[in-house]
Every structure is written in structure tokens, then in C-alpha cells.
Amino acid sequence: MHVLFFTFLETNLLAFVFPLCFILGSKEEASPYSLLDICLNFLTTHLEKFCSARQDGTLCLQEPGVFPQEVADRLLQTMAFHGLLNDGTVGIFRGNQMRLKRACIRKAKISAVAFRKAFCHHKLVELDATGVNADITITDIISGLGSNKWIQQNLQCLVLNSLTLSLEDPYERCFNQLSGLRALSITNVLFYNEDLAEVASLPRLESLDISNTSITDITALLACKDRLKSLTMHHLKCLKMTTTQILDVVRELKYLNHLDISDDKQFTSDIALRLLEQKDILPNLVSLDVSGRKHVTDKAVEAFIQQRPSMQFVGLLATDAGYSEFLTGEGHLKVSGEANETQIAEALKRYSERAFFVREALFHLFSLTHVMEKTKPEILKLVVTGMRNHPMNLPVQLAASACVFNLTKQDLAVGMPVRLLADVTHLLLKAMEHFPNHQQLQKNCLLSLCSDRILQDVPFNRQVTVLKLKMGQNRVLEICLE
Ligand SMILES: *[C@@H]1O[C@H](CO)[C@@H](O)[C@H](O)[C@H]1NC(C)=O
Ligand SMILES: *[C@@H]1O[C@H](CO)[C@@H](O)[C@H](O)[C@H]1NC(C)=O
Numbered sequence: 111m112h113v114l115f116f117t118f119l120e121t122n123l124l125a126f127v128f129p130l131c132f133i134l135g136s137k138e139e140a141s142p143y144s145l146l147d148i149c150l151n152f153l154t155t156h157l158e159k160f161c162s163a164r165q166d167g168t169l170c171l172q173e174p175g176v177f178p179q180e181v182a183d184r185l186l187q188t189m190a191f192h193g194l195l196n197d198g199t200v201g202i203f204r205g206n207q208m209r210l211k212r213a214c215i216r217k218a219k220i221s222a223v224a225f226r227k228a229f230c231h232h233k234l235v236e237l238d239a240t241g242v243n244a245d246i247t248i249t250d251i252i253s254g255l256g257s258n259k260w261i262q263q264n265l266q267c268l269v270l271n272s273l274t275l276s277l278e279d280p281y282e283r284c285f286n287q288l289s290g291l292r293a294l295s296i297t298n299v300l301f302y303n304e305d306l307a308e309v310a311s312l313p314r315l316e317s318l319d320i321s322n323t324s325i326t327d328i329t330a331l332l333a334c335k336d337r338l339k340s341l342t343m344h345h346l347k348c349l350k351m352t353t354t355q356i357l358d359v360v361r362e363l364k365y366l367n368h369l370d371i372s373d374d375k376q377f378t379s380d381i382a383l384r385l386l387e388q389k390d391i392l393p394n395l396v397s398l399d400v401s402g403r404k405h406v407t408d409k410a411v412e413a414f415i416q417q418r419p420s421m422q423f424v425g426l427l428a429t430d431a432g433y434s435e436f437l438t439g440e441g442h443l444k445v446s447g448e449a450n451e452t453q454i455a456e457a458l459k460r461y462s463e464r465a466f467f468v469r470e471a472l473f474h475l476f477s478l479t480h481v482m483e484k485t486k487p488e489i490l491k492l493v494v495t496g497m498r499n500h501p502m503n504l505p506v507q508l509a510a511s512a513c514v515f516n517l518t519k520q521d522l523a524v525g526m527p528v529r530l531l532a533d534v535t536h537l538l539l540k541a542m543e544h545f546p547n548h549q550q551l552q553k554n555c556l557l558s559l560c561s562d563r564i565l566q567d568v569p570f571n572r573q574v575t576v577l578k579l580k581m582g583q584n585r586v587l588e589i590c591l592e
């Protein structure tokens with residue numbers, strides 16, 4: 111099936127990549143939109159026409175029919191993608207007309223009450239609430255979910271990235287209500303040792319992402335050492351343990367398939383090298399991420415992998431490693447890094463949510479663009495994803511716009527699918543809007559937009575664009591467009 115904006119990742123709960131929504135399919139730009147996607151997109155953007163308003167102002171679909179569960183999930187996801195989830199619109203998920211199973215409410219702007227009324231009566235198996243607005247806390251979400259007996263026992267996967275834990279102080283810990291939970295992602299949250307201890311005692315927990323939390327000590331993980339298969343702890347900036355102490359805990363996590371101890375180059379810790387030197391540690395590991403860590407060498411990585419022939423991935427971006435023949439990333443062993451295009455593409459795929467890594471990867475991609483002679487839609491698409499995920503991050507937008515220019519210049523643009531170029535155009539215009547006074551960025555974007563292919567073949571609202579640019583006094587593009 112072709113997908114309009116993103117495919118819902120068939121979620122393998124132990125998948126190492128957490129983000130459930132906003133994952134772009136791989137080749138669909140060149141094919142027509144599916145009928146389902148056309149319908150969902152139309153419904154989403156004209157929702158009010160299909161709805162009546164309840165007394166409290168929330169929307170209610172007029173059609174009496176019942177939506178198949180997959181379609182309801184996709185509708186919710188499409189609304190999230192367009193930033194259309196609010197107290198009014200989520201009203202359509204109340205009652206029994208929709209049945210949700212895998213719910214994505216990313217970046218919704220909703221209250222705790224609206225959340226409870228719209229979502230907590232569904233038989234949810236997954237919920238991704240990344241970046242929901244600050245009025246609703248993690249405690250609200252969990253107590254809402256915990257009010258439903260079925261969800262308590264059957265919710266398997268919960269994503270609570272970039273939220274606030276609670277506004278109460280002290281607050282009541284609540285994770286233990288969700289006894290069915292197998293995978294939890296709680297990154298960029300002020301989440302402490304006591305919270306980790308509570309989560310680690312969940313009886314089914316197999317996969318945990320605690321990146322960029324306030325944890326100072328990971329010893330509590332020993333409580334789930336016989337269950338834990340995937341542990342992601344990127345940039346644990348407050349950790350106050352020695353390398354030996356950390357390794358003593360990690361050594362006990364015998365069933366780990368995936369371990370991520372990457373960092374954004376801030377610390378000088380030797381944890382990565384020390385881990386790689388251990389002979390008897392983590393026998394079941396198939397995936398290890400040490401990107402951004404110091405003292406990593408090709409020799410140590412090779413020795414580690416040679417002892418574990420079933421390794422499938424190693425993360426080496428922003429380290430000094432990844433340059434040996436063994437680590438090209440071409441075969442069975444995937445490598446994220448900066449040594450060649452394959453490694454960079456892997457990095458952009460895996461780290462699309464991590465601004466620092468996106469920037470690093472784009473920076474290295476740019477230096478490769480002068481040798482690219484073929485059109486590379488799959489690479490441009492990865493650039494687009496990074497750009498879309500970090501709209502307010504200037505270094506990302508700068509690096510991305512430079513890559514866009516060199517990936518689409520002259521003949522290279524001819525082979526790019528129009529739909530992909532339309533995404534690019536939209537994001538370039540957004541970047542110009544967000545950073546009106548940054549000359550280099552404006553220049554990169556204008557140069558990219560001034561391409562015959564974009565100006566002639568890509569549908570976008572030229573009048574609105576000219577008007578906006580006039581206000582920003584951008585004569586160059588105006589001339590281009592007129
Ligand atoms: C880390 O988390 C804090 C909130 O605890 C957030 O303000 C910050 O932006 C996060 N850092 C990154 C790189 O996402
Ligand atoms: C990656 O590098 C290896 C050698 O270092 C090379 O054989 C391979 O072709 C490169 N792959 C790409 C896509 O450049």
C-alpha cells in the first residue's frame with residue numbers, strides 16, 4: 111500500500127528505533143497517492159465540514175458508520191502529522207465510532223480532560239505522546255490510561271518523550287499501574303533515580319529509553335536484568351558513576367540485544383573504549399551505539415564485533431572510528447558514521463530525532479556532495495526528514511539547506527520526484543520564515559529554490575510566497591518567481 115506521509119511502522123516492540131510516527135516510507139514519492147491516503151488527507155484538512163459541534167464545542171463526526179481500527183489509527187496519525195490535534199478535534203475519537211489500538215498524538219495541544227475523554231476508553235496497545243503540550247503531564251497521561259483496567263494490563267508500548275513528569279511536588283509515582291508495559295521511552299524528561307526504580311520493577315519491561323534524563327545512578331536497572339533486551343541511554347548528562355561502576359551494572363544485563371551509550375561529544379569518559387575491551391560482557395548483543403564517544407578505535411570495535419558474529423549494527427558517528435574496510439557498512443553489519451555515504455545515510459535514518467547527530471551527519475554529507483553525479487532521491491529524503499524534525503535548529507537548517515542545494519542543482523533535480531521536491535520547497539520556505547535575518551541561510555534557500563525544476567514543476571502557492579517574501583524584502587526570489 112502506498113502511503114501519503116508516513117507509514118505506521120509495523121511495531122516490533124523490540125525494534126531499536128523508537129519513534130512510531132513520522133517515519134517516511136522509502137520509495138513512495140515516485141508512485142501515486144493511495145486512495146485511503148487521499149481520503150484521510152481530505153478528511154483531515156476539511157474536518158469541520160464532516161462534523162457537528164457538541165455543546166462543549168468539541169467535534170463529532172456526522173456519518174454514523176464505524177471506522178475500521180487501522181483506518182482510525184491512521185486518521186489520528188494524519189491529524190497529528192498536520193498539527194491538528196486539539197481539545198476540539200480529538201472529540202471525534204470519543205464514543206464507539208472509532209476504535210484505536212496504536213495511537214499517535216504527537217505534539218497534540220490537549221488538556222488532561224480531553225485526553226481522558228477521547229483516548230482512555232480505547233483498547234490501546236501503543237501510545238506515542240511525544241511532545242504533547244505542557245498543560246498535560248506524564249502523571250495525567252498515566253492516570254488517564256490507568257483508569258482503564260484493560261489498558262493497565264494490555265498497553266505494551268508507551269512513548270512519553272519531551273514531556274513534563276508532574277506539576278505536583280512531591281508527586282505520586284504512577285508507572286506501576288501499567289503492568290503490561292513492555293516498552294517505555296521517556297527521553298528529555300526530568301526523570302530521576304526513584305522513577306527509574308519504579309519503572310525497572312515493571313514485570314514485563316523489555317525495552318527502555320531513558321536518554322537525556324536526570325538519572326545519576328543506573329543501579330536500579332538490576333531489578334529488570336532478567337527481562338531487559340533493549341536499553342537506550344543516550345546523553346545521560348547527570349550520571350555520577352565511575353566507568354567501572356557503570357560496567358558492573360551493564361555486565362549484569364545479560365539479555366541485552368541493544369545498548370546505546372552514545373553522547374553528543376560533551377564528555378571525555380572512556381566508557382565506550384572500556385566496554386569494547388571487555389571480553390565476557392553482553393553475549394547476546396546485536397546492536398551497540400557508541401556515537402559521539404571519545405577514544406573509540408577501529409581496532410577495538412573490530413575485536414568486539416569479531417567475538418559477536420551476529421552483530422547487526424554499530425553506531426560510530428562523531429567518533430574517530432569507522433574507517434577500516436571491516437566497517438564500511440555495506441554488508442550484514444550496518445554502521446552509522448561519517449566515513450562514506452552508506453554510513454552517513456544510516457546515521458540520518460537512525461538519528462533523525464537527535465539534532466546534534468543530524469547536524470553532524472549533514473555536515474559530512476555536504477562534503478560528499480561534490481562527488482555525487484547521480485540523482486539521489488533516497489538521500490534527499492533523509493535530509494528532508496532531518497529538516498522537518500528540527501525546524502527551529504539553525505545549525506541543522508543551515509547544513510540541510512546547503513545539502514539540498516548541492517543535491518538538487520542543475521541536472522540532479524530532473525530525476526527527483528516532484529512530491530519530494532514539493533516537501534523540500536515547503537521546508538526551505540519555512541526555514542526562511544523562521545530565520546529571516548540569517549544571510550547565509552537565506553542565500554542557501556534562495557539558491558535552491560531558484561531551480562528550473564522547482565519553479566516550473568513543483569506546485570506551491572507562488573502568490574502567497576511572493577507576498578511573504580516581499581514582506582521579508584527578498585528581491586532575489588521574487589524576481590525568480592515573477
Ligand atoms: C534534554 O532534556 C531537557 C529537559 O529535561 C531539554 O530541555 C533539552 O532540550 C534536552 N536536550 C536535548 C538535546 O534534546
Ligand atoms: C564505503 O566505503 C568502502 C570502502 O571504504 C567502499 O568500498 C564502499 O563502496 C563505500 N560505499 C559508498 C556507498 O560509498
Ligand SMILES: *[C@@H]1O[C@H](CO)[C@@H](O)[C@H](O)[C@H]1NC(C)=O
Nearest residue numbers: 476477478479480481516519
Ligand atoms: C556545491 O555546489 C557548488 C555549486 O555547484 C559547488 O561550487 C561546490 O563545490 C559544491 N560543494 C560541495 C561540497 O560539493
